[in-house]
Amino acid sequence: MSNHRIAGLTGAVLAGGQARRMGHVNKALVTVGGAAVIDRILARLEETCEHVMVIANDPAPYESRGLSVFPDAMPGHGALGGLHAALLNAPTEAVFVCGCDMPFISPALIRHLAFSIGDHDAAVPRDGYGLQPLHAIYARRIASLVPPFLVRGDLRMERFVAALNACILPPDDIAAYTEEAEVFFNVNTPDDLEQARAKAGEA
Template structure:
């Protein structure tokens, strides 16, 4: 088994004022740097799913993968699956770029849960609910995902449930907090600096 990660950095950042959330400073570093710190030790290689000029991600040393149509997170997941498969991966772990508090045991927990799935597909969940964009995907699902998107479907959970997804339970809901607004960013900053 060879597992790649993909950081989903293709969002519009509308609630953050239309900025590139990946590069928004958090505790003196770009938000994507915090996500990389947590994801990189858990996977064989990390991809960044983003459209636009890939040069902006050069400092992070990851291959940037553009998707073939902005149809939400599944577009980035599909692009990541295709590239990861070409590079010899069996699975892809997807992570939104605005979740800087990911658990250090994310991938092991997803793998453990995936053993109960026929497709070996698992998503993160906690007491607050499902986190469908934080999931383990077999790269062999790429053709099915392409067909799903071509049919006009975009909901991550709908596709996952059609392919026998299981939930990997996590105890701390803060681990998957999305930083979508300036207020959420400020709260995360306070948490990192120990002033929350």
Template sequence: MNVTGIVIAGGRSSRMGRNKALLPIGGLPLIERLVREMEQITDRLIIISNDEAPYRYLGKEIIPDLYKQAGPLAGIHAGLSASESSWNLITACDMPFVNKAALHRLRLEAETICAIEQELSSSEPTEAVIPRNLDGVLPLLAVYNRSVLPDLDAALREEQLRLIPWTQTLRAAYIPASELCREAGLTEEMLSYNMNRPGDYEKACRIYEELGSR
């Protein structure tokens, strides 16, 4: 099945103090590293950002939010609206350790579920595949079916902007984050790690340096 990759690069990075998508990690801007990993296992790749200029050099489609200042739900909505695929692999730009192997395992889970449901002619097909660990779910490292768009649009129009409560309304399949970690050679902390403050970025750089020295 065709899968569109969607990288959400939006957000004001106010706590970071600068555009976190462009912070260098291991010699590459974070978003470029993520795009390189994702483009290997998706059929099309879209970047979601209200500012096209910083990412034009990547040579990818850049789509703005249709709902402004509405948080990550607006990014998911913009990506799914621009996509022509039923299934869409979504990740946020501030997860520095997500790699091709983790993304591929997530795509494979969606493909397997889709094949089984087609074989069984399921009347209530799965709408999302979301990793889960002991701390909760990872809704910004997940696969979503485009069929969720009408309900997502309604939530945004009603200003119901909380991401996890919205995912709880979906017919979601949950995959243990440990399965992605095993494929990707990551710890669960690394898989779910995201950067909001300068200290988060400094810690991510230290981890990369330690990994590179092994």
């Protein structure tokens, strides 16, 4: 698989969650496979995306990494608010968005999403559990579609995606990119963290 960076693609890590189920520990900074989760993510984004940035209302934990850090334009609206900030601040027309707690994101799948988006508003994978809107690419031009959802408190990413002209990649289409690791796995709880560390050890 090619290691070139995809021109016109920004990678954005959403790092604004409160991590209640992790006891308010910053999930981005816990270690998996000997590295902070966010550093695992950034390494993959930096080999894949032309630009990389972090969306976080507290920039302090990420400033040492030499990346641009942007706050939510409308704070307190979860991942959808983070997506809004990413779209507003991205220097490119396409933005790959992922959570800061996803240690196994797939550069190969990112490339497939970038190939698939075409003129669509988004390219979003769907596995056996449903849509995976936090391992997806969005067109920057849809930024203006987000605030109405935020204002009325309609914050489910899946509902926002349903309102778009999105390219939904079904399980069969993404199987080749997900068979080696659980690319959508996220670290929400201490038990999840132990599972992630075990998976990284197996890899």
